[in-house]
Amino acid sequence: MVRVEFLGPIQKEPLELEIKNLNELAKILQDDKEVSEWLQNSAVAVNDTLVASLDVELKDGDKVSLLPPVCGG
Amino acid sequence: MALELYDGGLDVANILKKWYEAESKSNYGAFVPFVGTIRDEDGIEGLSFDIYEPILESWFEAWQKKAKAKGAVIKMAHSRGDVMLHESSYISAVFSPKRRVALEFIDEFVEDFKASAPIWKYDLKGSKRIYAADRSTAISGSGILGVKK
Numbered sequence: 001m002v003r004v005e006f007l008g009p010i011q012k013e014p015l016e017l018e019i020k021n022l023n024e025l026a027k028i029l030q031d032d033k034e035v036s037e038w039l040q041n042s043a044v045a046v047n048d049t050l051v052a053s054l055d056v057e058l059k060d061g062d063k064v065s066l067l068p069p070v071c072g073g
Numbered sequence: 074m075a076l077e078l079y080d081g082g083l084d085v086a087n088i089l090k091k092w093y094e095a096e097s098k099s100n101y102g103a104f105v106p107f108v109g110t111i112r113d114e115d116g117i118e119g120l121s122f123d124i125y126e127p128i129l130e131s132w133f134e135a136w137q138k139k140a141k142a143k144g145a146v147i148k149m150a151h152s153r154g155d156v157m158l159h160e161s162s163y164i165s166a167v168f169s170p171k172r173r174v175a176l177e178f179i180d181e182f183v184e185d186f187k188a189s190a191p192i193w194k195y196d197l198k199g200s201k202r203i204y205a206a207d208r209s210t211a212i213s214g215s216g217i218l219g220v221k222k
Contacts, residue, residue: 008123008193009204026218039219043212048127052214066218067125069209072151072192073109073163073183 004029004064010038022046022054025064035066043067075148076133078124082160083150092148092166101146101168103175107183109163111156118197119157120205125191132190136182145169145178149186155197189213 002019006012012034019025022044029035044051045065046058058064077088085108093104111120133149140147145167152162165182169175189212194205 007125007191009195009206022218023222026220026222029218030221036219040216041211042218043215044217045128048131050128050212050214052217054217054220065125065128067128067191067212067215068193069206069211069215070188070190070192071194071205071209072122072124072186072190073194 001060002058002062002064004066006035006038006066008068008070010035010042010066010068019058021058022051022056022064025058026054038066038068041069075137075146076130077148077150078126078153079150080154081152082156083152083162083164085161085164088150088164089166096146096168099146099168101170103169103172104166105172105175105179106164106166107179108161110161111158113158115196116198117158118199119155119160120162121155121195121197121202122152122162123193123195124151124153128191136185140167140169140178143169143174143178145174147178147182151192157197 001016004015004017029039046056047063089106137147147167149165156162167175167178188210195202196205
């Protein structure tokens, strides 16, 4: 299972999904009304490292995080 | 590691004193602090912050490495949770051998902090905590999950 976490203001509980890569995750989240509006402006991290492309394989125990727009300070 | 997170508003005087005293004999010629304070505007009672610590730490470590390469050191403190008007939620500082490095680094560091550090800001109004969407910046590389194939 891959754990998917939604950070900051995205009001959504984590998901546990049987997925093999980020392309599969993109399809699932694009169909999820709770989160689809955040996809255009959220960054993606796999195991706490930001990624720049969907060509990332996932394995059992991996963690994917969605980071919406930030504003520290 | 010189990244400090605190619940609520920062004790600015003590944090700056601690940093100053820690480096006062380190032979740095310049110490440039930046302090961010919550202003009374738009009817807010304060601000509130969420932080994602694992990525904040790796972001900060990358900056610390850049500073070290120039003989400098960066320190940073930030609040978690609620910070009320006229309290401070953010302090960063650069110590460097000569002034130019510290003055340039603090500018670049604070700008990248605003654009990249995984911290989310909310306005406190009445009993509500409202995400500051219009003041927030998408992290570089955002949007990949939204591309339809």
